[in-house]
Amino acid sequence: MYKGLIDHYRSYLPIEDHETIISLCEGQTKLIRATNLEKMLPGLEIYLKFDGLNPTGSFKDRGMTMAVTKAFNANSKAVICASTGNTSASMAAYAAKAGMKSFMLIPDGKIALGKLAQAVAYGAEIVPITGNFDEGLDMVKTFCENHPVTMVNSINPFRIEGQKTAAFEICDDLEDAPDYLMIPVGNAGNITAYWRGFKEYKSFGKSTQCPALFGFQAEGAAPMVKGHKIDKPETVATAIRIGNPASWQFAEEALKESSGRVQAIDDDTILKYQCLLASTEGIFAEPASCISVAGLFHAYENKQIEMNSRVVCVLTGNGLKDSDIIMKSGFEMPSVKENFAEVQAQLLRGI
Amino acid sequence: MYKGLIDHYRSYLPIEDHETIISLCEGQTKLIRATNLEKMLPGLEIYLKFDGLNPTGSFKDRGMTMAVTKAFNANSKAVICASTGNTSASMAAYAAKAGMKSFMLIPDGKIALGKLAQAVAYGAEIVPITGNFDEGLDMVKTFCENHPVTMVNSINPFRIEGQKTAAFEICDDLEDAPDYLMIPVGNAGNITAYWRGFKEYKSFGKSTQCPALFGFQAEGAAPMVKGHKIDKPETVATAIRIGNPASWQFAEEALKESSGRVQAIDDDTILKYQCLLASTEGIFAEPASCISVAGLFHAYENKQIEMNSRVVCVLTGNGLKDSDIIMKSGFEMPSVKENFAEVQAQLLRGI
Secondary structure (H helix, E strand, C coil): CCCCHHHHCHHHCCCCCCCCCCCCCCCCCCEEECHHHHHHCCCEEEEEEEHHHCCCCECHHHHHHHHHHHHHHCCCCEEEEECCCHHHHHHHHHHHHHCCEEEEEEHHHCCCHHHHHHHHHHCCEEEEECCCHHHHHHHHHHHHHHCCEEECCCCCHHHHHHHCHHHHHHHHHHCCCCCEEEEECCCCHHHHHHHHHHHHHHHCCCCCCCCEEEEEEEHHHCHHHHCCCCCCCCCCCHHHCCCCCCCHHHHHHHHHHCCCEEEEECHHHHHHHHHHHHHHHCCCECHHHHHHHHHHHHHHHCCCCCCCEEEEEEECEEHHHHCHHHHHCCCCCCCCECCHHHHHHHHHHHC | CCCCHHHHCHHHCCCCCCCCCCCCCCCCCCEEECHHHHHHCCCEEEEEEEHHHCCCCECHHHHHHHHHHHHHHCCCCEEEEECCCHHHHHHHHHHHHHCCEEEEEEHHHCCCHHHHHHHHHHCCEEEEECCCHHHHHHHHHHHHHHCCEEECCCCCHHHHHHHCHHHHHHHHHHCCCCCEEEEECCCCHHHHHHHHHHHHHHHCCCCCCCCEEEEEEEHHHCHHHHCCCCCCCCCCCHHHCCCCCCCHHHHHHHHHHCCCEEEEECHHHHHHHHHHHHHHHCCCECHHHHHHHHHHHHHHHCCCCCCCEEEEEEECEEHHHHCHHHHHCCCCCCCCECCHHHHHHHHHHHC
8 A cells, every 4th residue: 555755765864664654645645647649740659647636736845745754854843835836735734734833935926826825724824915925935944943943945954855756657667767857947856856757766786878958947036047036026827926936956967967857838839738648648737837738849849858758847837726728728718508409509518 | 667557457348359448548547545635534554546536537548448449440530428527528539549520519517617528639529508418418329320320428338337447457456455445436337447346356365355336426416316317417516417327227336235225415425525625635636536535434423333444435537627616615805916025024924
C-alpha cells in the first residue's frame, strides 16, 4: 500500500529513521499519454504529468510533505508562508495533518477563489497584506528569524528535495528519462527540483539520460527571458506571476546543463491551450500548467524539438483551483429550455 | 506504468480485446490512513478512500471510462446525460478524449460552479432546462431511443461495472476487505457498485470477507431512510440531492445482504464534518463526500460499530468542485495589514 513519497523514495531524501512523517499520500500522480496531441504534433511521443491530482491539487504537496515533516520534527510551533495560492493551500493541509498552526500572507489581496477556500477549510489563519509577494516574503523571513515558526516558502531547502521525486516517478513510469521536459517557470523551484531529480536518478543508475528542460514563463512575468527582474508581474496564470524567482540561478544552471531553453508565452495563448488541452485530452489544468503545452506547440513549430522524441509536459495544478477563469472567458449560458421539443431542437442542431 | 482501471482490472470487466479503451488514467486513488480521526474514535482503524483525486475530481470517472469506451466502440455519435454536476463533468472529459460530442442537461439551472466550468472547458454542449433531475432524465431517455446517441446516466449498465473497481482497490491496498464501508448515497449506483465489487473479489478468492455497508443520505434527500420518494429533494450536498434513486432496489439488497444500514444526516452536520475533515486530516472533499465521515461519527456514538474494526470512508468528490460552500459558510476576511508591525501583531496573537 502506497504511503506517500517520503516513504516511497526514502533512500533518496534527507530523512532520519526516527522522524515522524507527515503525509497525505502525495505523489505517484498519473503520467497520461496524450494521444490526441500526438495527432497534432506528428513524430512525438507525448505524456502529461498531471500533478494537479496531488491531495491539495498541485505539485506543491511534494515539497510540503518534506517541509512540514521537518518543521514538525524540529518542534516548530507553526508554519508560515507568503503565497498567491497553491503553496498556502498545501501548507495548510499538511499543517492540519500535523496538528500545527499555519499562517498565510496574501499579497495584494489577489488569490484564486478555490485556493483561498482550501486554505480556509484546512484551518489556516489568513493575513492579507497591502504589499506584493516579495514584500510579503521579506516579512515572513523577518518574523521567522525571531520566533519558533518555520517558513515553508520555496527557499525552505526541503521543498526542492520533495519536489525532485516527480522526476523519479516519470523515470519509473517510462523506464528511463524522457528526451524533453516542458515545464512552467514561476519561482523556478520546480525546474530546479526536476533537474536535481533527473541528475540524481541517472547517477544512481536508474536512468540512462537526462532530458532537455524547456522552461516557459508568462509574457508579463518573464524575468528569465528578459534578463531582469519584473517589478509588477502580471499574468492570468497566477501560479507563475513572479517577477524575481527565488531559484533563478539554479534554474539558469539547469537550462544550461540540460541544453534547454526558456521562452515567454502570452496570456491569450495560455488560455487557448488550456481549452485545447481540456477539449482534446480531457484534462483540466490551471492556466499556469497549460503553458507547458502551449510551449510544446511553440517549440515544435519552431523546430526546436527533434523528431521521434519522447516529451513530458508538466501540469502543475488542477483546473478546479481557478474555475472562474473559464466562466470569465466568454462563456454564455444557452437559453433555458421549457419542454422536450425545445430540448430536442437544440440536440438535433448539435449532433 | 499504470494505464487506467480497464487496463488494470480487465479480466473483471465486460470488455472485449478488440475494443479501443477511452481512459484518463482514472482509478488507483489513494487510501489514506486517518490518524487524527482515529484519535477521536478510539478502537477503530480508519481509512479515507479519496476518489476526488480521479482525473475530473470524482468517482464518476470509474464508470465513465467504461460507459464512453462502450459508446465509442458501438459507433455512437454522441453521449448525453442529465446531471447536477459530477456526471456531466466526467462525461465531457471522456467524450473529449474519445473525440465525441457530449450534451449535458442541467436541471433547475442548479449546478456547482466548479463542475459547470469543467464541463464547459471539456467542450460539452450545455442544455439548461426548467424541469428537475427526473424530468431531465426522462427527456434524455426519450431522445436516445430515437437517435444514435448514448445515455451515460447511471442506468447505463457499464457505469456500475467500472465503479466496482474502487472496492477492488481497497481490498488490494488492505490485503482484504475492511469490516465496514461508510458511503454517501444519492442515486445509489455507487453503493450498488461497491457491493458488487466486494462480492466478486471475494468469489475470486482475492478477499476473505465483505464489509457491512453503512449508507448515508442527506436529511432533505433521504428517500431510502424515509421509505418513499422525495418530490423536492433539498440539501447543501448537491451531489446526492436525489429524491428517487435509480439503483434504490439494488442498494436495499446490498444493505440487507451486508447487514448494513442507512441513516440520514442533516446539512449542518455535513458541513461541520467537511470542516473537521479538512482541518484535522488535511483532506478537502465536497459536502456529499463528507457525509460518510459524519456518518461514521454518528454510528460510533450510537455503538453500531464493533471495536477493533477496520473502517473505510468513501470520499466521492474533490472539495474544489464547490469552493463557494466554504466562502459562504461564515468566513470573514481579516483586515488588510499595511506594514510589518501590523502583520507581526496578528501573528503573535495567533501562535
